Amino acid sequence: MNKVLKIDEKDNVVTCLKAIKKGETINVDGREIIVNEDIGRFHKIAIKDLKKGDLVYKYGQVIGDMTQDAKEGDFIHTHNVESTRGRGDK
Numbered sequence: 262m263n264k265v266l267k268i269d270e271k272d273n274v275v276t277c278l279k280a281i282k283k284g285e286t287i288n289v290d291g292r293e294i295i296v297n298e299d300i301g302r303f304h305k306i307a308i309k310d311l312k313k314g315d316l317v318y319k320y321g322q323v324i325g326d327m328t329q330d331a332k333e334g335d336f337i338h339t340h341n342v343e344s345t346r347g348r349g350d351k
Contacts, residue, residue, distance in 0.1 A: 265289065265306065269321030274305040274337050276319065281306070297334040305337040317342050 265275035265287050275289055277300050285296045289308050300306055305319065315327045317337065325342040335341075 263288075267308070269318070271318045271321050273307065273309050273311060273315075273318050275308055277302055277304050277306060294334050297332060298336050300336045307331045307333055307335045307337050309333050311337075316345075 262278065264277065264279055264281055264285070266278055267275045267289055275287070280302050281287065281296050281300045283296060283298050286293050287296060287306065288294075292308075294306070294308060296306060310333055311317070311327045311331045313327050313329050316323045317325045317327060324346055325344045327341060328343050329341045331337060331341055
């Protein structure tokens with residue numbers, strides 16, 4: 262079973278299908294990415310460096326804006342992403 266799920270070529274994060282430990286390697290599009298911190302099941306990992314203000318794509322859809330920089334392999338969640346889904350102001 263794959264450790265992560267990527268649906269669309271636009272995606273810059275993947276979803277963990279199982280808990281992944283810091284230092285583990287995931288394979289995304291034939292590239293190996295080292296995970297920088299423990300990440301729980303169904304949470305997200307950056308598959309490229311992301312800058313503050315970048316749009317976050319999951320399943321081919323924008324799910325938020327980065328509120329701070331993140332490196333490839335970092336945990337992506339509410340501490341570094343502001344949701345744009347279901348908001349009338351974004």
